Amino acid sequence: MDLNIQITKTTAPKAKPTDESKLGFGKIFTDHMFLMDYAPETGWANARIVPFGPIPIHPASTVLHYGAEIFEGLKAYRTLNGDIKMFRPMENIRRLNNSAERLCLPQIDEDFCLKIFDTLVELEKDWIPHQEGTSLYLRPFLYGNDESLGVHAVHHATFALICSPVGAYYAEGINPVKIAIESDDVRAVRGGTGYAKCGGNYAASLRAGEKAEQKGFTQVLWLDGVERKYIEEVGSMNVMFKIAGEIVTPKLTGSVLPGITRKSCVELLKEQGYPVSERLISVDELFEAAENGTLEEAWGTGTAAVVSPIGWLSYKGKEYTVNGGKIGPVTQALYDELTGIQWGKIEDTRDWCHKVC
């Protein structure tokens, strides 16, 4: 599959942000976006880059009624030598297709998808911020577009890509966040859509997230949906703990998102000689470790969140401080190594970074 991408440039380019320390996350959008449409008769067609703006949608469209939507998140960086690079984009593309399979949405050819990312990023390269800790966040999304209220697998769909210059995801930046362990709502169950990156998973997480925020927490940590016992992930990131020298991260049981930053961190930590275990970890084990002093560090991993230290954990009225509420040495080293590779400060020996231009 290699469609021609038609490009219509905006006649009214927007002013770019001048203060890169105030970008925040996902509030500013670039001048253009990518769109293409799927129909059974044509396959993917009408691949186009157009000025950024509203997308018309039929009121009976499948996505509005039955939530047929998946998305991805990846970043393009301005590296030290001036190259523009994306971090492991093929991993995002493969996960996008896995999510599409789960929601009966059409697949996208991997190489063509990379060409879409490359074309839009190159066109928008002047929007990529310069300051350390900033990047251009790419948000590809794919949604069902059948104009019918029957509940069936999707036949018509749209694939879109928008870009946003971003800074840190959390207001705390690289400072430790406060996390509440949720004991009522669950995010996902095995056999459900937990491993897929679909909008519905995030919609289901909002009530608990709001409740936690009102109590002063940054995000919620989810327990498994069956026994409500095993740790799964945090609102917008996977989670890792250092317990008595061992790095532990919840294994991918089907209800946990297979994070690309998670995978990269596991690979980096193993190479550095840490014992890393992807296994079930119960909330009781975690709090026993917190109480007997063997919970040494906790952090989240995600494209948006990068590597984000967790300083406080709360569960059923009990609160625990991790590493005195400060970023730990392994978390800091992991953040430095990963961002060093992404920003071109450290040699990319694993071929993780894809050069756009």
Ligand code: COI
């Ligand atoms: C990402 O890390 O890219 C995500 O998709 C998390 C998010 C929902 C902001």
